Amino acid sequence: MKKGNTIFFANKPKVRSYAAICGSKEREGVAGRYADVALADDMYGESTYEKAECKMLSNAVSLAVEKGGLTDGEVDALLSGDLLTQIISASFAARDFQFPYLGLYSACSTMSEGMLLAAALVDGGYAKNCVAATGSHFASAERQYRYPLELGCTRPPQSQWTVTGAGACVVSSQSGAVRIVNATLGRVRDWGVTDVNNMGAAMAPAAADTVIRHFKDTDAQPEDYDLIITGDLGALGSRIFKDLLWEKGYDPSRHVDCGEMIYKVVEDEFQGGSGAGCSAVMMNSYFFSKMQAGLYKRVLFAATGALLSTVSSGQGESIPCISHAVELEAGYDG
């Protein structure tokens, strides 16, 4: 069923299991306490950053499948993507498995896009178990989007820190303590921001657009949710997001941002975390485990993505952004 841009899942697919792997910097914060694996060395035994990123993603998928008590043969599809050119982390990770693969690209909103499509496939009866997964790596993202680390460039105060980490969850027709109730599809929003170091400001309008449409489509109010989670707006982006919600008459006090939460607030991180791995790690460690424990019952998860490339920025384009949202409900099983 569908209303506005929100699709409702009659059978409420379950989050059967989830897993997260985080890097050494993330290990010092909340993610380190809840992730399945917290790396001491971000190279993860590999020779390149890209291969380390791929290995994190592949292992997060394996772990989630294993924790769900499933074999590879019981998985119907992996829905995944990442930030690198031609999403090589996801595609090369998919090579490790015998089940089908649907490649996605939605920048840092890949986690919610994957959950949304996985839920549709499961709810529609086209699949029993789908894995939604994504990740990122600080070092590969820096050289992909900004400068090689070796140059030692300074970072402006509005910048964020790309999370090293990966997360995966199994969306299933069977048991799971968290259910996916509905999903609001994101639209591309572009308010003309051209500063590639200010992703929070670029993405906030897309997040606000999706969250407000979600409230309208579901006849809900912000107070109906225990948490309204955005992906990686960071501290500055979150303030803009809150302003935009206030402006339209919605109380943003239940809002939290994965990017703001993931690091211990020390000066170097500036606005907090970003990257596809940011919300993937936080959802698949802290948030799902707290939902499973009953701390949060009704949650809206709106990951946020900036759809730029170095080519588009080099050609003078502004930054189009998107945010896909899924509504989650806890406290059920079976």
Added chain:
Amino acid sequence: MKKGNTIFFANKPKVRSYAAICGSKEREGVAGRYADVALADDMYGESTYEKAECKMLSNAVSLAVEKGGLTDGEVDALLSGDLLTQIISASFAARDFQFPYLGLYSACSTMSEGMLLAAALVDGGYAKNCVAATGSHFASAERQYRYPLELGCTRPPQSQWTVTGAGACVVSSQSGAVRIVNATLGRVRDWGVTDVNNMGAAMAPAAADTVIRHFKDTDAQPEDYDLIITGDLGALGSRIFKDLLWEKGYDPSRHVDCGEMIYKVVEDEFQGGSGAGCSAVMMNSYFFSKMQAGLYKRVLFAATGALLSTVSSGQGESIPCISHAVELEAGYDG
């Protein structure tokens, strides 16, 4: 419903309308006679190749929506991707529309991945009209994957020519002469090919894997189809594909390849066309119109994608490939 890796659509979503735009080189061949727009100048009035690619894609989407008698408000989602870093053509094209956008990356198999997911969303009742679209541009792909054109590098005989063009179709719960019956999800296959100029050889095993699984899942034989269409294997890749089918006991004589068909066979094209635009243009011009006219009744469309990047190749990796297939049926309306 699902059997093996194939999902069956109970309501058989329709291809309500379709549109294709092709470049000046493609204009000389079969695509030029069937595409809605055949460009005289591949720059399409834009200042960069990337912007020309984006404009083709955006206009193909607009045209398909218009030909379907729809307004933007009646479209539930655009499912699209392309070959450029961070799929900027698709994401920037999506900025032109008010409807939601689901970004995909499946290299040159994006057309069938988009149709597959659009069909699942429509069949499951989550959407009424979804647009599946993709495209590519010879000049932007050359500098993305190989060398800038200005260098004037020579091309080896096993190489293919990236198609300049875009195609889009509206997958709908309502009228349309072509229906999507089922879809077989692709798995990543990597037979160790490392030659980035020999995509056909890299992709043929993925295509054969999907097509053979499709036959098994649907209890069909190749003779049951009027056509078995692959995306962009080219002449050499098609020969390998046919060999692989023979080897497993399937007769490949109904097989045609969009990459082999799209150009007039002159020496410069070597193995034929490639790129996400290759099958997108051929399906959304020649093939859909011939199906609509009743020439072909039952068709299997398996677009083919090579999931490499310059980074992965530079790091010594081989080329993982994928192929998603959709079965199409013609001769129905209403």
